[in-house]
Amino acid sequence: MIQDLDEVDLKILRRLQENSRLTTKELAAIVHLSQTPVFERVKRLEREGYIKKYMAVLDAEKLNRGFVVFCNVSMKQHTFENSQRIMEAVQKIPEIVECYNISGEYDFMLKIYVENMKHYQEFVLRILGELDCIGSLNSSFVLGEVKNSHELPLS
Numbered sequence: 001m002i003q004d005l006d007e008v009d010l011k012i013l014r015r016l017q018e019n020s021r022l023t024t025k026e027l028a029a030i031v032h033l034s035q036t037p038v039f040e041r042v043k044r045l046e047r048e049g050y051i052k053k054y055m056a057v058l059d060a061e062k063l064n065r066g067f068v069v070f071c072n073v074s075m076k077q078h079t080f081e082n083s084q085r086i087m088e089a090v091q092k093i094p095e096i097v098e099c100y101n102i103s104g105e106y107d108f109m110l111k112i113y114v115e116n117m118k119h120y121q122e123f124v125l126r127i128l129g130e131l132d133c134i135g136s137l138n139s140s141f142v143l144g145e146v147k148n149s150h151e152l153p154l155s
Helices: 007-018 024-031 035-047 080-091 117-126
Strands: 067-075 096-101 108-114 134-141
Touching: 007 024, 007 035, 024 035, 067 080, 067 117, 080 096, 080 108, 108 117, 117 134
Parallel strands: none
Antiparallel strands: 067 108, 067 134, 096 108
16 A cells, blocks of 8 residues: 555655666665665565556557547446456457446447557457447547656655
8 A cells, every 4th residue: 555655665656657767776866775775665666566567658650550549338238248258358459458447328448549540440340340249339539649647646
């Protein structure tokens, strides 16, 4: 739990969110500790699950995946089996980068990256259309990105 973290731990987490390639030496200078305790803190934060993984954030436009769609999905019938089928299926579909089981009018919200509108149409028909447990879809197309941060607010 966050109450188990001190200000140094939080500072390390904040800085690693900004740049996960910081070396132990660089982190030590930032938090004003020697390298060994900083190394041990980072290893503890990893071991305890505060740090899940390190990753590079890629440019979707440069990689021809800049067409972003939020797709809301409703199940045909609200059953455990249908829910499981959708959750298992999205794990295998690379275009779906995020999936949330949500409350309200829809059951799932998907964030999808594709090349363009034509590719999305094919994706809906060939990939999502094959899931017979899906009752309806509602797609919203991103016109412009205002904020995209993977950083959690840490107080």
